Amino acid sequence: ERIQVPLQADGQAAVHPACASLPDRQCHHPLANITENARLARCENTIKERFDEIVPVLKDVAALSGLRDFTEQANRLAEQRLGHVFPTAVLENSWIRGVNIPMLYSSSVFAALVAGVEQFSQRIHQEQADGQSLDALLVDCGFHAVNVSACADGRLKGLFPYILRLPASNLLRRSAFAGTLFDVESDILDWQAAELRRFREGYPSTSDSGTRYLKVAVYHGSSLDPTHQGCAAHHSNEKVAMEAALERLNQFRQGIENAFCCGASTDILLIGLDTDTDAIRIHVPDSRGDLSLFRFVDNAEIYKNTLGMNADQARLAIYEAIENASDVGGWGQGEGKPHDGMRRLIANLLINNLSQIEYVAENYGGWYPDKGHGERFISIGDGFQELQVRNLAYFARLDTVEEGAADLDVGVKIFRHLNVEQGLPIPMAIHYYYDANVPGHKERVIAKLQRVSGAIRVRYAELLSAGMLFLHGSIQNHQLGSPLEEVSLP
């Protein structure tokens, strides 16, 4: 089929920033990982199919309504096309008030979620091996911990496995907040934990090895429609989004330098994402570790400029692009280049992201068709490690509704439009990790989950009583590959 070239905000047909020959001809970059792209496409498809089959199946189920063997026929459809049966009670009561589609819908969404987690927890051994080589790379680049905060926007949900190609690892922490407004105090605690581990266990590097803690913030914008499809928390103003993320980074770094003695210092890094093409830009620190909004490398440009080269040439050109960024004058002027390890890390992230640019080109023609929101459910709490796929979930990282109310409200607003206006309810999955090593922690996390669920019920009482909000609770031991444990919400 012919690829549709999207129009820009000004009405002109867009030109793809990395592969200008689109839609006529695909580009093939020498550094793109074709096998991994194929695996990720299968992964994205299976996960999304589980969700996207639900509505068509339910339409067919609705058409069966009234048949004598309705329950059997409905369950046969469900088993064949969704991989699970419906809750019996719901089907059997259908003759009274008709099929309760909203309830079947949300139970199917939660079943898809559970099945998705189950499926991808089986990749655990591969994931662990990948994580170990990431750990080795990070230490090699001079980092003993990397803490990445991104925006809660569903379009960034694939940030780690897709956009940056970073597997789960012992040295990598992830979090998401609306507008990338991450929690500085909690990150300072995380810094302390990482430093202590180095001192006590010599892991992953000894305390005298000179490695650094790296804090990364990821903001986003839209190249096709910058003033409407950017970061909602910053009113689609990319400059404001950048500044907000950079301000938090500086507060974090300065806070540690001020509050801890003996030369406590950290590295910071700022990354921008174009949610239409998944191309990133990386702001290059100077020799003092300082960042500028105006000093960065643009990976779409790198892709384009290195297309005709062989792999070695391309790699070299990427290092050169990073060096050139450091020489920029004017507003972006800094003091020299960052340290070697930082340049290597940046190069690695750029190379990883080249594959993703090509992924979006091959699977979507260069630009995602869902340039706006298209999330399947709202994810509350710690989020699901196994379900990191673009637009699969709107993710609100929160411990209390009181603190996370703004993030939650944004999610509910999105889903009023996506689901409620279509007559479908909002599925909300609350999920927390616990540490099985700490006695009583599991019980306390269950209590917390039930408290959060209670507060959500109070906040959205109207949606709830209208049958337009369904909640699902689950917990998981924090060790990679642990099974999902469902928690009943009284």
Add this chain to the structure above:
Amino acid sequence: ERIQVPLQADGQAAVHPACASLPDRQCHHPLANITENARLARCENTIKERFDEIVPVLKDVAALSGLRDFTEQANRLAEQRLGHVFPTAVLENSWIRGVNIPMLYSSSVFAALVAGVEQFSQRIHQEQADGQSLDALLVDCGFHAVNVSACADGRLKGLFPYILRLPASNLLRRSAFAGTLFDVESDILDWQAAELRRFREGYPSTSDSGTRYLKVAVYHGSSLDPTHQGCAAHHSNEKVAMEAALERLNQFRQGIENAFCCGASTDILLIGLDTDTDAIRIHVPDSRGDLSLFRFVDNAEIYKNTLGMNADQARLAIYEAIENASDVGGWGQGEGKPHDGMRRLIANLLINNLSQIEYVAENYGGWYPDKGHGERFISIGDGFQELQVRNLAYFARLDTVEEGAADLDVGVKIFRHLNVEQGLPIPMAIHYYYDANVPGHKERVIAKLQRVSGAIRVRYAELLSAGMLFLHGSIQNHQLGSPLEEVSLP
């Protein structure tokens, strides 16, 4: 005046457990610190007088109502007897609907609070010197950090300066939770911070020095009326209160041992308080650090048994009592004695508390007349370091109303009885510390304070609109002696 001997629950006149000659004759223990007791009495009196003068003054003010020069006369009274004038607008509107006593009451409570903080922040240098000698003692006893959690009950508000005689110190952390149900996860973070400081700064002891982190939990009961005036969170069942505190202690200790490698170990200590006499009991750990509900030393008994001795003999007898506790059989049986430093710390706490037992005898005849609740305001957030006086405040340590709702509701219930039933409003002071070293922290703490205040207004909307709830917001840099900064609550 003649001291009233209280009746026990069974109707019999009580016999004081430490000084049996009461009410006829005061006891004088050789180890009681008479000068410090006198200073503390002055301190308690000035702070409480500021609060307790408010109602009598307001009664007089009410009687002035209607006079031509009402505003001047009311303010003269206020200045003379409360040390501050009333808010002008409130006085000047009095001719319309009468004097707004609830509003004058709460503004006076908050003024008393501000003045109390101001007054005691001037003792800062003495407090710092005391804190340094406590730090030295702790390190000498083998502890590099001591983290004490008590019940939020207002009768424990004087725990540190009065009952245990522990000044603010760098190595001492304090927290309060209804029923002593402290937050294990947050204490594990605190443990990490303390360990890191040792490794990075060699403070207060180097990492190879073998010192320990000590977690202490304080439960409470009532000797006069054990089944009614004990810990409300545990339905005045002292055994349940003890068990709950001990369970958390064990979870904390076990959690660290399990979750951290390389022999991460901590010490734990359990202390019981009789809120009628302020006498403590200390549960003595065995050689493995394990505690038992049935192995403890009772300080009222120690006071009584060592009354006739000289100071040296008494000190020796206390060490013997601790040793004897370790030899107890039956349910309290343990494996040998705790380490030397632990025994020295226990002895120090017991000796400190002897002064407090005598303090209560001299100032209140042995038993507090307010054996139940008599708090003057509800303290929310971090609490005021400078205002640690028995029954001055009901204290709810919380970061969100959602998590702290149960503790808050208990406080509001107490104050419905103490104030609202008398026609007086509930004064609630929200107070948080911030770290001036971390950029933006002050602003974030102000935002948090305003968020909490908003959630309180929602939860107690009825009280608020009835004019029966008044809020006050303030923050302070966490450095000892920093001024109180009032925060307006929109």
